[in-house]
Amino acid sequence: MTLGCYGLVQVVLLPVAVLALAVSGRPEGWTGLVPLGSNKGVNFKPFPGVHLRQETIGDDFLSSVAARPKRDPVHQVDDCIYTTLEEGEFYSKAGTRRVGETCGIYINADPDQLIEIKFNYFDVPCENGGLVVVVDGWELSGEVFPSPEDHPKDLKSRLNEYCGRRKIKQAFMSSQNAALIQYRMPSRTASFSFSVRFVKNPTPCNILLQPDETYTLRNYDKRSNCSVSALVPAAVNILNINVGVTPSRNRGLEFETGTIYKVRAECQKRGLDDYVQIGGSNGLDNSNMQIADTLCGLSSKPGSHVEYIGCGTTSVRLVSSGGYDNSITVHLKKLTENDINSYMSVVCIPDDIELEEK
Template sequence: MTSVCRLQWHFILIFSAALKGESRYLEVRDAAEDDMFALLKSNLKRDLTEGQIYRRPLRCIDMLSIEGQFTFTAEKPELQCVLFLIGDPEELVTVEYNFVNIDCHGGDFVKVFDGWIIKGEKFPSSLDHLLPTSERYTDFCDTGRTRATVQASQNVAMVFFRIQEPGNGFILTIRKTPNLFPCNVISQTSNGRFTMVIPRQHRNCSFSIIYPVVIKISDLTLGYFSDLQLKKPSPVGCQESGDFVELLGGAGLDPSKMFPLADLCYSFHGPAQMKIGCDNTVVRMVSSGKYINRLTFEYDPFHRPGLENEQGNNVEEVCFPVK
């Protein structure tokens, strides 16, 4: 079996067994961590002629990282379907209902979830999102309005749907809009560079990398207002300081359920480096809202040749399983 066929087969098996369509608040469950993001790790980008609108039919289990118009028409009763949406870190994902023909009174639905939820674990976590979980769902059957648009709070979202009558379906347009201050992000790649800025807002921001990586922090500014340093490192630990950065590792999706690997609550100019051999790595900034906090970091695959021999503030590879 080719790698492409194996990828598609694993993806279909995982999610067809995982979705629970009868619940009001839906989740993706029972997916093996090694496989749940296999489609994300494949090449999802497509080259388009400038100005061309990308169109294609949707599968019951699908993922999109590109803008366009997408159609789903049920050929048989489809009870447990999900569409994963992801953009670049500096983008917000939006979903527009162009046409919907479903039987809401008969149990059909099309629901957009603000973020991702898999195996009962959410991204962003409840600690990092401004809304409670129940309010992060937008159900078409509650609004009944086509041309309505749902905008996610970050670069990822999901669409859950159940359509029981063959021939029924919907048309969605997926768009992406710029996000001047990206907060919660799932990275599409295993390497990159990112600057996180929280401009005097009382909120938490998590950057999730679903790969074992080497994190290199080049610049961290905490407790500053304009050019004046107003805050010194807390002597009682980062958790009490109100403004800090933590590195987390684990096998799941929810940062609040991951193992803390390091805390930083003082400003510095790098480099500072840490190797994290976890399935999922998260860089999380907690902000009190009193200051402009800024963090710049790079990330590369942990196994990449040459990184192990570089000079820097290295910490031995570490990852603890989440119980």
């Protein structure tokens, strides 16, 4: 299901409380992958082919994390929906949780890191639907980050399914700084443990970024679609841009052109297929995002160009043909309640909000 998303100019009457809840009603740090204004829980629908039943989880999707804590070697996974920014060993047992409940362990590393997962112990019987799925990326409500359009692997190869009582020798390595373990325990005695290690990534492409951070997105002279996303409504400030100007492997030809906005018309006239999209969406898949602006060019001083994105996920997406050495530096700052009274570049409306027309 594609979540509805509308620009502000298209909305006749927008309940301000929807956006206010999005910017103030979540824990510090990660806000949560839930539609704006939702108070009914979120449908957790695994990937096609995983064969887990749809379950409902509450609004406390992500625990409060203000900063990355020191490494703790042992972690007990007690919550059905569990998130961590840490390395170490993790242990999960069905215990008192409802048998057959669909659960997820969401792992996030620094932007320039990959995530290695190794199972140390595994006892999840295949009978009665027991299954553990390691996902290359994050998934929620049928949407996935990174988008299938932007990921180097096809969707099927991003899933690793396991069940039974066995020793799993294979180590899993993510393609970005986000990975997920989805699982369903068929009995109260089912359990598994695994180790998480963060590995340096010399060419990060698709990034889940915590808000109030600055990041430079690059294409490394490659044909690729790369993005940086924050799971909050955010203000996007462009600090530096060099897109569609500097030929790959020939950086001596740089020259200041000034930033070009609304690039699909202007850059295509110049024969360019390299551009940056700024926008937002209710879900994880930024291919569904509502575009606030599209730009390219070269400028070390873009000025005060800021886009205010009133959506559950804020994204900056760099599309590169491979012919140019592209980069863009952005700062994503979580919106405050005061921001909603000013101009918003994009506002995403969840499906369960009814809009009134004058």
